[in-house]
Amino acid sequence: MRYIDEFRDPSSIKRQLKEINKQAEKLPSPVYLMEVCGTHTMAIGRFGIRQALPKNIKLISGPGCPVCVTPDSYIDKAIYLSHLKDVIITTFGDMVKVPGSSSSLEKEKSEGRDIRIVYSPLEALAIAEESPHKNNIFLGVGFETTTPAVALTIKKADEEGIKNFYVLSGHKLIPPAMKTLMEDKEVRIDGFICPGHVSAITGSKPYIAISEKYNVPSVITGFEPYDILEGILILTEKIVRGEYKDVVIQYKRVVKPEGNQKARKVMKDVFEVVDAEWRGIGVIKKSGLKIRKRYEGFDAESHFPVKVKEKRKRCGCICGDILKGKRQPTDCKMFGTICTPESPLGPCMVSSEGTCAAFYKYGG
Amino acid sequence: MHNLIKDTFVPIFNSPILKKLDDSAILKKLAGQEICFTTDSYTVEPIFFPGGDIGKLAVCGTINDLSVVGAKPLFLSCGLIVEEGLEVKNLEIIVQSMATTAKKAGVEFVTGDFKVVEKGKVDKIFINTSGIGIRTKRIRLGKNFIKSGDRVIINGNIGDHEIAVLSARKQFGLSANIKSDCAPLNGLIEDIMKGADNIYFMRDPTRGGIATTLNEIVEGQRFGLLLDEERIPISPEVRSICEILGFDPLYLANEGKVIVICGKEDTGKVLSVMKRHPLGKRATVIGEVIKEDAGKVVMKTVTGSYRIVDMLSGSQLPRIC
Amino acid sequence: MKVIEVKRETARVECEGIIRDVNIQFLKGVKEGDYVIIHAGIAIEKLDKKEAEKTLRIIKNEIYR
Numbered sequence: 113m114r115y116i117d118e119f120r121d122p123s124s125i126k127r128q129l130k131e132i133n134k135q136a137e138k139l140p141s142p143v144y145l146m147e148v149c150g151t152h153t154m155a156i157g158r159f160g161i162r163q164a165l166p167k168n169i170k171l172i173s174g175p176g177c178p179v180c181v182t183p184d185s186y187i188d189k190a191i192y193l194s195h196l197k198d199v200i201i202t203t204f205g206d207m208v209k210v211p212g213s214s215s216s217l218e219k220e221k222s223e224g225r226d227i228r229i230v231y232s233p234l235e236a237l238a239i240a241e242e243s244p245h246k247n248n249i250f251l252g253v254g255f256e257t258t259t260p261a262v263a264l265t266i267k268k269a270d271e272e273g274i275k276n277f278y279v280l281s282g283h284k285l286i287p288p289a290m291k292t293l294m295e296d297k298e299v300r301i302d303g304f305i306c307p308g309h310v311s312a313i314t315g316s317k318p319y320i321a322i323s324e325k326y327n328v329p330s331v332i333t334g335f336e337p338y339d340i341l342e343g344i345l346i347l348t349e350k351i352v353r354g355e356y357k358d359v360v361i362q363y364k365r366v367v368k369p370e371g372n373q374k375a376r377k378v379m380k381d382v383f384e385v386v387d388a389e390w391r392g393i394g395v396i397k398k399s400g401l402k403i404r405k406r407y408e409g410f411d412a413e414s415h416f417p418v419k420v421k422e423k424r425k426r427c428g429c430i431c432g433d434i435l436k437g438k439r440q441p442t443d444c445k446m447f448g449t450i451c452t453p454e455s456p457l458g459p460c461m462v463s464s465e466g467t468c469a470a471f472y473k474y475g476g
Numbered sequence: 477m478h479n480l481i482k483d484t485f486v487p488i489f490n491s492p493i494l495k496k497l498d499d500s501a502i503l504k505k506l507a508g509q510e511i512c513f514t515t516d517s518y519t520v521e522p523i524f525f526p527g528g529d530i531g532k533l534a535v536c537g538t539i540n541d542l543s544v545v546g547a548k549p550l551f552l553s554c555g556l557i558v559e560e561g562l563e564v565k566n567l568e569i570i571v572q573s574m575a576t577t578a579k580k581a582g583v584e585f586v587t588g589d590f591k592v593v594e595k596g597k598v599d600k601i602f603i604n605t606s607g608i609g610i611r612t613k614r615i616r617l618g619k620n621f622i623k624s625g626d627r628v629i630i631n632g633n634i635g636d637h638e639i640a641v642l643s644a645r646k647q648f649g650l651s652a653n654i655k656s657d658c659a660p661l662n663g664l665i666e667d668i669m670k671g672a673d674n675i676y677f678m679r680d681p682t683r684g685g686i687a688t689t690l691n692e693i694v695e696g697q698r699f700g701l702l703l704d705e706e707r708i709p710i711s712p713e714v715r716s717i718c719e720i721l722g723f724d725p726l727y728l729a730n731e732g733k734v735i736v737i738c739g740k741e742d743t744g745k746v747l748s749v750m751k752r753h754p755l756g757k758r759a760t761v762i763g764e765v766i767k768e769d770a771g772k773v774v775m776k777t778v779t780g781s782y783r784i785v786d787m788l789s790g791s792q793l794p795r796i797c
Numbered sequence: 798m799k800v801i802e803v804k805r806e807t808a809r810v811e812c813e814g815i816i817r818d819v820n821i822q823f824l825k826g827v828k829e830g831d832y833v834i835i836h837a838g839i840a841i842e843k844l845d846k847k848e849a850e851k852t853l854r855i856i857k858n859e860i861y862r
Contacts, residue, residue: 116719120778122706124856129779158724160781204837231721232838234820254837261837264822312834312842337779338856365849366834366842375823375841464722475784653814716813720798720835 119336120159128341129164135348136166144170144300145347146293146437148286149307150177150465151335157474159337161344169348172437173470175289176307178254178282179206179463180435181390186253186282187212188420193249193280193412194225200243201227202236203251209462213421233265233279240269240277249412253282257309259401260375263382266403266410280412281403284388286310287318288399294326299436303347304330305340308363313379315371319359327356334363382407391459392432431458434467441471448472481590484568488575493586510613512547514538515606523570523600525644527636527655528731530603531570535577536660536731537682538607543662544678544734546617546669547609552578554588555604560595570601581660583607615669621676624699626765627743629736631664631750632657632758634686635714635728643717650720654713659732664753671749674739681733684788686762687726689735690773691787700769703785705777709758727788737765800831808833808840 147153153173156162162171175181187210194201194217201217208217208229221227226246230236233250240248252262262279269277286307293299306319311332319330329350333343343362350358361367381404388400403411428446433439441447446457453469456462461469486495518534528536535552542549554574558567578585640656661680669675681689686708690701710718710725718725732755738746743761750756763775773785798810798817808821810833820839821827832844854860 118853118856121856122778122780124858125779127858154722157783158777159779160777160783161779163783164779164781234838257836257841260823260841261820261839264820264839309834309836309841338852341779365845365852368842368845372823372842374825378823473784473786650815650817652816712813713815716815720812720815 116336119334119338121338125337125341128338128345132169132341132345132348133166135345135352136168138352139168139348142168142170143302143348143351144172144437145303145305145344146172146174146301147305148174148176148290149305149310150180150463151309152305152307152333152340153177153467153470154465155335155337155340157470159340160474161337161340163475165344169344171305172301173434173467174293174437175390175393175435176255176286177460177463177465177467178258178284179204179210180431180459180466181284181289181392182207182210182253182282182459183389183391184213185389185420186280187216188214189418190217190249190251190280191215191220192418192420193416194220194227196247196416198246199226200239200246200248201225201251202230202239202248203227204231204253205229206463206465207251207253209456210459211456211462233262234268237265237269237274237277240274244276247276247278249278249280249416251282252279255284255286255307255310256313256379257307259283259383260313260372260379263378266382266407267378269410270407275409278410278412278415279403281383281401283383283401284390285385285399285401287314287322288396289390289393290319290322292393292396292399293436294322294328296436298438301328301437302351303328305343305347306330306332308332308334308339308366311361311363311367311371313372313375316359316361316367316369317371323359324357329356330359332359332361332363332367334366339363390435392435429458431460431468434460441468444468480564481588485571485588485590488568488571489578489585489588490575491584491586493584494588509610510547510615512542512545512609512611513606514541515604516541517602517604519599519602520641521599522641522644523566525656526640528658529570529573530601531573532577532658533731534603534605535574535581535583536658538605539578539581539583539660539662540680540734542607542609543660543665544680545611546615546665546678547611548666549581549583549607549609549662551584551586551608553606554585556588556590557598557602558590558592559598559600560592562600567601577660581662583660583662617675617677619677619693619697622693622697622699622737622765623676624765624767625740626676626737627740627761628690628701628703628763628765629738629743629746629750629759629761630686630709631661631734631736631756632732633709633711633714634681634730634733635710635718635725637731638685638728639714639717641729650717652713652717654711657730657732659755661732661734661755664750664755665734667749667753668736668746672738672742672745674742675736675746676739677737679735681730681735683729685725685727685729686733686735687724687773687785688788690785693735693737694771694773696771698770700766700771701763701773702766702769703763703773703775705775707760708762709760726785740764798833798835800827800829800833803827803829810835810840
């Protein structure tokens, strides 16, 4: 496939690993690089990158899996809504298996609730147009890569006068989560592997503030093995040379420093920034997105008020620490025993981009 | 209903035994051979997809289950449960497809049953087929014959069937030009068994893909399997869809593939026999049996490092980020 | 995926025979032959071919990184 196969060329990968090993020898102590994006977590697992790196470069997986950081209360709300008369719930595939406090969308679907998987919010809008007598509630979960698509869909619905389409917003922003992690003294991060497609939207500006404040270099990386290894090599070199404040775009073929201004404008038109709860981390200030008053007619929160109790599960699940990069899945007593992809206890196991799912599938 | 069976189904199947419409089909004497018997039910949705339909699937699946244990498939039964309102035209197409597939494979339908149920009780049509085959007592196939150093071979591209069915469901706004690989493998397998002596195990990787089948082979055993990612055959179209939707091709269903485990010394012979058959043109070695990692399937990735290939848990869902 | 036809708000894209229609409202000046990155049914960015080719030459060891 053009522009993919070449980035998996084994001989160039061998060369890169050699370079990484060379640089790693100059490191005074082991370094911890955090990959923030769930797609990176999966790619790293799939291509066996963790195992290929020298022992003093450690990769930790951060909270970049939007499904993993969605709190119980959101799932419970979605389940509550699915029980309402004449409601269709549309959602991305990953969300259906996530356990809420007592059930999951998949379970509810098997019991007859109208819950449909879509690949795009535009598909959800089309379903709303096809069934005008039903209320279509789309579960809006995702970071800066996905949110513009949802914002665009809401605008379209507004322009076309569609009255039965709603979004339950669980959208979040990545840079505030990165800041929060750096403030946590227990978390050790020496470099960030930044999400390629989120950055295509945001550009490199949000990371500059973080790198400068916390003295941690960041590299915006693509998803092929070549890209990820290149990103790791660049970070290692920066650390060796003491260039801690640098932000580099490795994924130059897709990411521009200014990002995608059109997409950001649409996002800003439709959403406003609010505080948000991240599963396992807690509330992070100004990290969530709520639909603005102007588009209130599409906000499922205002149209279908739901009160769900914050039920805390005390099952020993350490998803929170895993999301913060403090612990590995293998540190969890339930990993691979009670908690498996077939019977997940926490979202890290159920989402296809979850750290635990990647570890389970590909090995640590 | 009796007219439909007598006037439509019986002529289509064209079997002198079936024509008798006895309660049980009385078959040839089979003394001195091992009788192999299998059954399976088919509920695929949609019932028509590129490269096949539920009828063809029901025939191939059962023929293949007999072939991979080394049996020559001879006779089939078919049980049709049809939803009220299914167009007779579609029913005829499916039954014709079953008859054609069976005939091409040299296997005979000798008995069957047909029921119509209320709308909503089944999804259009469900089919059960059972099959009988025979094999000589000399055949030695089984996990206990597998040893370190043996090679793992597959006859062609993985994932075609599942992608063909998914694209027929018109999900995800994609249209693809992929046909199911649904096919009866008895001819190919017969050639393989004749052409080489040291065939130790065979299985057809259906639901859950080659990853699931290979894990089933190693489970509880004293050997492991080492795959080479670069050698696993996959069509560019299937690969493309997997990249776009985030599927792992190792877990995609196949309906015309066989995994053959043979002695290292027989690899050349097996490959050349397979490549001479229309269903084996892309036959290739995808891995080998190893002493280490007993009970596991591991794979060498493009980066040169190894990762575990686990069983499929649940179904694959396209990912978001 | 490669753009094979541009309509007003959408474009038809293709990769190895897989065809789909995607929304291109976030991009400027999309032409046939361009490659786009798609997410959730929407094209979020165009592939910069010059940069892609440069990276490919690095990979093939024709130029140093």
